[in-house]
Amino acid sequence: MARVRKTVTIKSVAEDAGVSLQTVSRVVNGGPNVRPQLRDKVRASIERLGYVPSLAAQRMSGSRSYIILAINDRERTLADWSERRGTDWVDQMLLGGILTCSKHGYRMMVELVDTHSDHVERELGAAISALQPDGVILTPPHSENRLITELLAARAIPFARIGSNAPGPGIPLTMGDEGAAHLAASRLIELGHRRIAMIAGPSQYSLSAWRIDGWRRALGDHGIPSEGLLEVGDFGYESGTRAARALLDRNPDLTAIIASSDQMALAALEVARDRGLHVPRDLSLISFDNTPIVRFSQPPLTAIDQPIAETVSRAVEQLIARGEDSDSDTVIEVAAALVERSSTAPAPGKA
Amino acid sequence: MARVRKTVTIKSVAEDAGVSLQTVSRVVNGGPNVRPQLRDKVRASIERLGYVPSLAAQRMSGSRSYIILAINDRERTLADWSERRGTDWVDQMLLGGILTCSKHGYRMMVELVDTHSDHVERELGAAISALQPDGVILTPPHSENRLITELLAARAIPFARIGSNAPGPGIPLTMGDEGAAHLAASRLIELGHRRIAMIAGPSQYSLSAWRIDGWRRALGDHGIPSEGLLEVGDFGYESGTRAARALLDRNPDLTAIIASSDQMALAALEVARDRGLHVPRDLSLISFDNTPIVRFSQPPLTAIDQPIAETVSRAVEQLIARGEDSDSDTVIEVAAALVERSSTAPAPGKA
DNA sequence: TCAAGTCTTGAGAACGCTCTCAAGATGAGT
DNA sequence: ACTCATCTTGAGAGCGTTCTCAAGACTTGA
Numbered sequence: 001m002a003r004v005r006k007t008v009t010i011k012s013v014a015e016d017a018g019v020s021l022q023t024v025s026r027v028v029n030g031g032p033n034v035r036p037q038l039r040d041k042v043r044a045s046i047e048r049l050g051y052v053p054s055l056a057a058q059r060m061s062g063s064r065s066y067i068i069l070a071i072n073d074r075e076r077t078l079a080d081w082s083e084r085r086g087t088d089w090v091d092q093m094l095l096g097g098i099l100t101c102s103k104h105g106y107r108m109m110v111e112l113v114d115t116h117s118d119h120v121e122r123e124l125g126a127a128i129s130a131l132q133p134d135g136v137i138l139t140p141p142h143s144e145n146r147l148i149t150e151l152l153a154a155r156a157i158p159f160a161r162i163g164s165n166a167p168g169p170g171i172p173l174t175m176g177d178e179g180a181a182h183l184a185a186s187r188l189i190e191l192g193h194r195r196i197a198m199i200a201g202p203s204q205y206s207l208s209a210w211r212i213d214g215w216r217r218a219l220g221d222h223g224i225p226s227e228g229l230l231e232v233g234d235f236g237y238e239s240g241t242r243a244a245r246a247l248l249d250r251n252p253d254l255t256a257i258i259a260s261s262d263q264m265a266l267a268a269l270e271v272a273r274d275r276g277l278h279v280p281r282d283l284s285l286i287s288f289d290n291t292p293i294v295r296f297s298q299p300p301l302t303a304i305d306q307p308i309a310e311t312v313s314r315a316v317e318q319l320i321a322r323g324e325d326s327d328s329d330t331v332i333e334v335a336a337a338l339v340e341r342s343s344t345a346p347a348p349g350k351a
Numbered sequence: 352m353a354r355v356r357k358t359v360t361i362k363s364v365a366e367d368a369g370v371s372l373q374t375v376s377r378v379v380n381g382g383p384n385v386r387p388q389l390r391d392k393v394r395a396s397i398e399r400l401g402y403v404p405s406l407a408a409q410r411m412s413g414s415r416s417y418i419i420l421a422i423n424d425r426e427r428t429l430a431d432w433s434e435r436r437g438t439d440w441v442d443q444m445l446l447g448g449i450l451t452c453s454k455h456g457y458r459m460m461v462e463l464v465d466t467h468s469d470h471v472e473r474e475l476g477a478a479i480s481a482l483q484p485d486g487v488i489l490t491p492p493h494s495e496n497r498l499i500t501e502l503l504a505a506r507a508i509p510f511a512r513i514g515s516n517a518p519g520p521g522i523p524l525t526m527g528d529e530g531a532a533h534l535a536a537s538r539l540i541e542l543g544h545r546r547i548a549m550i551a552g553p554s555q556y557s558l559s560a561w562r563i564d565g566w567r568r569a570l571g572d573h574g575i576p577s578e579g580l581l582e583v584g585d586f587g588y589e590s591g592t593r594a595a596r597a598l599l600d601r602n603p604d605l606t607a608i609i610a611s612s613d614q615m616a617l618a619a620l621e622v623a624r625d626r627g628l629h630v631p632r633d634l635s636l637i638s639f640d641n642t643p644i645v646r647f648s649q650p651p652l653t654a655i656d657q658p659i660a661e662t663v664s665r666a667v668e669q670l671i672a673r674g675e676d677s678d679s680d681t682v683i684e685v686a687a688a689l690v691e692r693s694s695t696a697p698a699p700g701k702a
Numbered sequence: 703t704c705a706a707g708t709c710t711t712g713a714g715a716a717c718g719c720t721c722t723c724a725a726g727a728t729g730a731g732t
Numbered sequence: 733a734c735t736c737a738t739c740t741t742g743a744g745a746g747c748g749t750t751c752t753c754a755a756g757a758c759t760t761g762a
Contacts, residue, residue: 021712078450389740409720
């Protein structure tokens with residue numbers, strides 16, 4: 001039955017309103033210098049016909065593409081996904097992005113790119129050539145990948161680097177990792193803890209170093225040593241298990257652990273349980289990320305909330321607002337917050 | 352420094368290879384009737400220049416847009432998101448979609464559309480006009496929304512309806528909800544349970560009815576009555592709390608609950624804990640969805656795994672393969688599986 | 703009242719690709 | 733050889749926008 005409805009183009013509108021294509025285009029794009037009376041007439045036609053400009057045609061005509069491309073790490077995303085581990089990053093990123101994009105008439109697309117392969121350039125290059133995005137958002141660990149940043153700079157595509165404060169092309173944004181780790185450690189110290197360990201993330205993520213810095217600084221503030229209290233994981237559950245065991249083996253007097261991901265914190269919780277340590281009575285735990293899973297563990301975990309969506313949203317706004325000139329040295333920082341739940345308590349004997 | 356590199360177009364390739372645009376186009380699209388020798392030459396040029404066709408131009412030239420649009424419920428997504436409740440649906444959907452799309456040279460975009468508003472038509476219409484997708488994937492509760500399916504049918508855009516087995520335009524796909532609920536209930540019966548309650552989802556989701564059907568059928572198979580054992584929630588945590596309380600109040604002899612979402616199951620777990628009921632000793636629990644959160648609760652929940660990514664992936668493949676002719680009456684069913692964890696045990700006294 | 707703007711409008715090219723159609727090259731059948 | 737069918741290649745139009753540029757209408761100031 002369905003009559004195939006002819007596409008409503010700018011031409012239909014022009015004819016309907018009895019003006020030229022160009023005038024309609026001006027009205028659509030809010031261009032200046034259109035007589036109010038004509039503008040209204042055109043608007044009415046647009047409304048009546050339900051005209052919406054074709055993204056593809058807009059792109060073709062040489063101006064903007066209205067597309068923002070977000071790059072995520074393929075390997076990690078796929079691993080998380082296939083094991084149903086939850087990929088909160090993608091999730092938050094996508095939502096923060098979609099919402100902000102649509103607010104400005106843009107669209108967001110997600111591309112999975114493999115950091116480890118030497119195909120990075122090819123893969124990303126292909127995506128860029130195909131989509132010709134007006135902006136690109138890089139997430140860790142791509143944010144400081146030279147190949148990528150140089151590729152983008154060479155093609156003159158504005159981009160944002162999330163989780164990077166290094167100088168260089170692009171707009172750097174961070175989530176205050178140093179401050180957040182400092183906050184977490186300080187809170188534990190305030191609760192009377194003195195032996196506070198850190199399970200850090202892998203070194204290719206700069207945020208790993210920042211978090212270590214923040215933790216060290218907090219300990220330093222109070223003259224507390226940090227030797228032997230650092231372990232490195234890969235954000236995954238198993239690595240958290242290993243790290244927690246090593247930490248507990250090496251430091252029988254440990255009373256608190258800060259883990260650089262929810263998964264690793266959950267692993268530490270499990271290790272503690274196995275060893276008959278009660279959380280938070282015997283051991284306090286603070287995790288990073290605050291993904292949904294930490295709300296339903298027993299006990300629910302105190303966590304640093306990474307404002308991913310907010311950060312991506314800011315990145316999108318910057319990209320759209322600045323257009324061409326996206327380079328910057330001033331780092332945009334969206335602060336993380338500490339969400340206290342039930343995995344933290346005064347240090348044993350300090351209640 | 353960055354020299355602005357001129358875009359590599361099909362023309363550059365044609366010149367480089369000394370052939371016409373048309374020939375390059377044929378090679379790129381795997382068209383037939385190109386002399387192998389020429390084909391190789393063109394391929395070499397493409398390789399050397401790093402040519403990738405512009406999506407926008409491809410769309411413009413009247414053929415395909417290579418875009419698949421996935422529609423999600425805005426209201427629910429935003430609520431989940433703002434409360435950091437986890438939006439596993441989006442997540443799984445996106446990944447299943449992205450992967451399968453990119454395998455076929457397509458791209459996936461996600462659009463949030465509000466079911467409740469009368470703007471559905473306008474919002475979706477605008478997205479379609481702007482993007483001109485080659486296919487659309489509808490997720491519950493949009494899958495059976497008349498306004499939407501008619502709009503798509505009228506515009507002759509192929510679409511898939513996930514979570515719908517109703518006749519009508521589009522490709523229907525389900526995740527075997529009836530069978531899954533039957534499976535869950537049967538398993539509980541097998542464990543000796545006789546008083547098995549169900550916390551269903553809201554009625555605007557057909558899957559809610561299917562799950563109730565499956566549960567009833569399993570009970571019926573064994574002559575077990577289901578009166579007073581049904582409560583309806585909205586998939587959210589609070590509604591789960593209410594439902595579990597009502598169920599437990601009304602049926603002191605209850606030994607098992609099947610919840611239509613992880614959130615509601617987690618709520619039931621909490622209610623049980625509050626009332627001094629041990630899970631699974633006193634009460635067995637099975638949830639639907641199997642999102643990451645149920646792996647870390649105490650105890651980890653036995654759950655029906657909804658193969659969302661797989662289903663979306665199938666939908667994408669169908670849309671791409673069928674093109675125009677996407678209507679179908681044969682429902683594609685991707686079966687859900689029961690993942691046993693520690694929230695299920697033999698009924699009290701039946702060990 | 704006239705020159706020199708400033709506004710407003712439109713015509714036509716351009717974007718990068720695929721489609722349609724036609725022409726030349728090649729091969730098969732007689 | 734000669735005709736007809738098939739394969740291979742290319743030329744040119746068209747897709748829906750925006751851009752550039754030019755022309756006409758209207759102001760303004762002397």
